[in-house]
Each structure stands twice: as structure tokens, then as C-alpha cells.
Amino acid sequence: xxxxxxxxxxxxxxxxxxxxxxxxxxxxxxxxxxxxxxxxxxxxxxxxxxxxxxxxxxxxxxxxxxxxxxxxxxxxxxxxxxxxxxxxxxxxxxxxxxxxxxxxxxxxxxxxxxxxxxxxxxxxxxxxxxxxxxxxxxxxxxxxxxxxxxxxxxxxxxxxxxxxxxxxxxxxxxxxxxxxxxxxxxxxxxxxxxxxxxxxxxxxxxxxxxxx
Numbered sequence: 001x002x003x004x005x006x007x008x009x010x011x012x013x014x015x016x017x018x019x020x021x022x023x024x025x026x027x028x029x030x031x032x033x034x035x036x037x038x039x040x041x042x043x044x045x046x047x048x049x050x051x052x053x054x055x056x057x058x059x060x061x062x063x064x065x066x067x068x069x070x071x072x073x074x075x076x077x078x079x080x081x082x083x084x085x086x087x088x089x090x091x092x093x094x095x096x097x098x099x100x101x102x103x104x105x106x107x108x109x110x111x112x113x114x115x116x117x118x119x120x121x122x123x124x125x126x127x128x129x130x131x132x133x134x135x136x137x138x139x140x141x142x143x144x145x146x147x148x149x150x151x152x153x154x155x156x157x158x159x160x161x162x163x164x165x166x167x168x169x170x171x172x173x174x175x176x177x178x179x180x181x182x183x184x185x186x187x188x189x190x191x192x193x194x195x196x197x198x199x200x201x202x203x204x205x206x207x208x209x210x211x212x
Contacts, residue, residue, distance in 0.1 A: 019114020
């Protein structure tokens with residue numbers, strides 16, 4: 001008989017550059033990394049290794065079809081059964097999944113982060129707590145521009161073109177539309193310390209208070 005408690009599954013959604021990662025890191029810090037299995041949806045982009053690079057860059061990476069959400073759902077279900085998983089590692093400069101994986105142990109909390117996680121009904125049903133990070137569009141664009149240039153080897157022109165062609169329309173169609181499913185909406189993300197204190201306190205209360 002499995003004596004483990006059922007893990008608490010938390011989803012953090014929001015537009016690109018909204019501050020989802022900051023919120024996730026704040027929860028990791030305050031709730032305790034030793035109690036959290038962290039799964040970023042970005043790790044589950046489909047492997048495009050069999051496609052020429054010129055074709056890969058044309059893919060709409062802001063559409064739900066670009067992600068292997070079925071694998072993420074399977075991994076969450078596996079962790080809920082207190083079994084380990086191998087988290088994919090994605091290379092955003094080549095748009096391919098690397099051969100390396102990250103070993104993730106089952107924990108008391110499963111934390112999932114991604115722009116489209118509330119847009120997928122089967123995935124959305126797995127969350128006990130749904131948090132949406134709401135940040136102004138201009139701030140989100142600036143953050144994405146800085147990130148894609150410094151971390152993903154993109155040019156300013158390519159980032160702007162991608163934002164206008166796919167990021168913005170997909171945000172309006174899928175991300176913004178999924179905000180209505182959130183239990184909690186946090187303006188300005190991790191910078192909103194009042195909201196973060198309330199969220200982390202709520203998570204602590206939902207966990208076994210004896211398990212620190």
C-alpha cells in the first residue's frame with residue numbers, strides 16, 4: 001500500500017516575459033526545493049531534429065501543437081504515483097531536443113510552468129492550484145527581446161518579426177483566453193510581494209504542516 005500523500009500540483013501560466021519563472025523560483029525558495037518537482041513546459045517542445053533548420057525556424061512555437069503536452073501529462077501522472085521521470089532538455093538555438101535529460105524525483109509538490117498550460121483541457125484538469133501571472137504587454141516584450149538575444153542567439157529583427165507574426169496573435173488566442181481558468185491572478189508576477197506571500201502561505205497550509 002502506498003503511504004505517500006497525494007502530491008499538490010500547481011500550474012503557473014502567463015504570457016511570454018510575464019515573470020512566471022520569478023514566481024516559480026519564489027515558490028521554490030519559500031516552500032522548499034526539497035519538496036518540489038519543477039517541470040517547465042518549455043522543456044517539452046517537440047524535437048525537430050529531422051527537419052532542415054530553415055524549416056524549423058518557421059514553426060509557430062507559440063501554438064499548443066508545437067509542444068509534446070502528452071508527455072508532460074504522462075510525467076505529472078508518473079510523479080503523482082511517486083515514481084521518477086526524466087525531464088527533456090531542449091536546445092532553443094537549434095530547435096532540437098538534446099540527448100541529455102534531467103532526473104526528477106517525486107516530491108510533495110509538482111510545479112508546472114508555461115505560457116500554454118491552461119489552454120490544454122487535459123493538462124489543466126491536473127492542477128490543484130492555477131496561478132496566472134499578468135504583466136503589461138510592453139514589459140513582456142522587452143523581457144522577451146532581452147532573453148532571446150542573450151540566451152537564445154536571436155537577432156532583434158527576428159525577435160520583433162516573431163512577436164508580430166506569432167507571439168502576439170497566439171497570446172490573444174490562447175494565453176489571454178486561458179486566464180479565466182486561473183484560481184489566482186498575480187499582477188507583475190514575482191515583484192508583487194504581497195501576492196507572493198499570500199500564495200506561498202496558502203501552499204504551506206495545503207501541505208502537511210509537520211512536513212517542512
